[in-house]
Amino acid sequence: MEWIICRSVAIGNCASRMGRFGNENAYETAIDSLDNLLKNCPELKEKAGKKIEELVKELSLEAKVEHDVKAVVSQLDPVEKIRKGFQEFKAHFKKEQTLFKALAESQHPKWMIIACSDSRVDPALVLGLGLGEAFIVRNIASLVPPHSKESGHSSGASAIEYAVLHLKVEHIMIVGHSRCGGIKALLGMKEDGSNRFSEYIEDWIAIANNASKTAKAKCSHDSPFEDQWTCCVKESVNVSLWNCMSYPFVKEAVQQKKLALHGAYFDFVNGDFQRWALNYRVDEPESL
Numbered sequence: 001m002e003w004i005i006c007r008s009v010a011i012g013n014c015a016s017r018m019g020r021f022g023n024e025n026a027y028e029t030a031i032d033s034l035d036n037l038l039k040n041c042p043e044l045k046e047k048a049g050k051k052i053e054e055l056v057k058e059l060s061l062e063a064k065v066e067h068d069v070k071a072v073v074s075q076l077d078p079v080e081k082i083r084k085g086f087q088e089f090k091a092h093f094k095k096e097q098t099l100f101k102a103l104a105e106s107q108h109p110k111w112m113i114i115a116c117s118d119s120r121v122d123p124a125l126v127l128g129l130g131l132g133e134a135f136i137v138r139n140i141a142s143l144v145p146p147h148s149k150e151s152g153h154s155s156g157a158s159a160i161e162y163a164v165l166h167l168k169v170e171h172i173m174i175v176g177h178s179r180c181g182g183i184k185a186l187l188g189m190k191e192d193g194s195n196r197f198s199e200y201i202e203d204w205i206a207i208a209n210n211a212s213k214t215a216k217a218k219c220s221h222d223s224p225f226e227d228q229w230t231c232c233v234k235e236s237v238n239v240s241l242w243n244c245m246s247y248p249f250v251k252e253a254v255q256q257k258k259l260a261l262h263g264a265y266f267d268f269v270n271g272d273f274q275r276w277a278l279n280y281r282v283d284e285p286e287s288l
Contacts, residue, residue: 099131109135112163114156114240115175116142116182120268123175135163141182142174143207144240147247153207157247164249164259172250173262174240176233178269183233186212207243211235230265237263241278254280 038045076084093100111134115123123129123136137159144160145153163169176183186205189195189212196202215232241263244250253259261278 103132107132107135107167109133109167110170111135112137112160112167112169112172113175114139114142114144114172116140116177116180118177118180121175121177121266126266126268126273135159135167135169140201140204141180141186141208141236142176142240143182143204143236144174144243145207146243153204160244160247161249164247164253168258170258171260171262172244173264173275174237174244175264175266176237177266178230178233180229180233183208183211183236184229186236187215187229187232208232208236208239211239234263234265237265245278245280 034048038048109132111129113123113127113129113134113136115121115136115138117138117140123138124134127134137156139156143156145156147157160172163172182201182205185197185201186208189202189206211232212235214235215228218231218235219228241261244261245254250259250261254261261280263276263278265274267273
């Protein structure tokens with residue numbers, strides 16, 4: 001009878017603790033409750049040990065199954081992965097018919113985002129943007145070429161023109177990112193072209209040559225390359241922001257306060273995102 005009283009008191013205390021905490025901190029609560037029970041009823045230790053051993057075996061099996069599932073998914077055929085991904089999207093499509101019927105008629109994104117093609121920095125995923133919320137352009141190193149009909153960079157220019165004049169976006173954000181391969185290549189380029197390494201990439205990233213010069217001037221020679229790299233990415237964003245302003249229709253929209261320009265830096269190594277604005281104004285004319 002003494003053992004039964006002891007056991008019921010301990011279990012009563014355990015139930016009280018579990019009821020108070022619910023599922024919050026369930027693991028810690030269970031361990032504390034078991035410890036309390038065994039202190040009151042030490043004769044249960046052998047039985048508890050066997051139960052714990054069974055639980056460990058069960059959890060180990062579950063962990064192995066979970067690991068095996070992840071391994072299978074990681075080895076999934078790339079085409080099959082795309083197919084499965086679309087099937088998931090199709091279920092979302094059927095569920096959100098109101099949204100998709102509206103998108104079928106027109107698009108009214110408030111944002112144009114210019115980001116890098118790097119597979120690690122999808123702006124829609126990083127910023128939680130849904131379909132129809134942003135007009136997105138991605139290229140090597142998130143660059144914007146300056147306004148010029150002779151440059152041959154008409155792809156980026158046409159996208160900016162469409163976004164500003166036809167979609168009437170209210171914001172343009174240029175997003176650079178940590179460890180950008182295009183900017184790393186830019187930092188390694190020699191001015192005399194003696195270490196030329198590509199047919200197309202060099203001509204493209206040369207858009208940000210001034211960013212490379214600025215970063216090298218800002219950073220001391222003995223500073224870590226990572227710091228110079230980060231600085232150059234941010235400076236390349238600033239170069240692209242000013243290049244945006246070289247388009248007459250962008251400049252006009254900014255002056256009329258119909259459009260705002262933003263720079264951004266996404267650090268996917270540390271999970272950080274920085275944003276800044278291009279503050280542009282035209283002074284009132286004065287007589288000389």
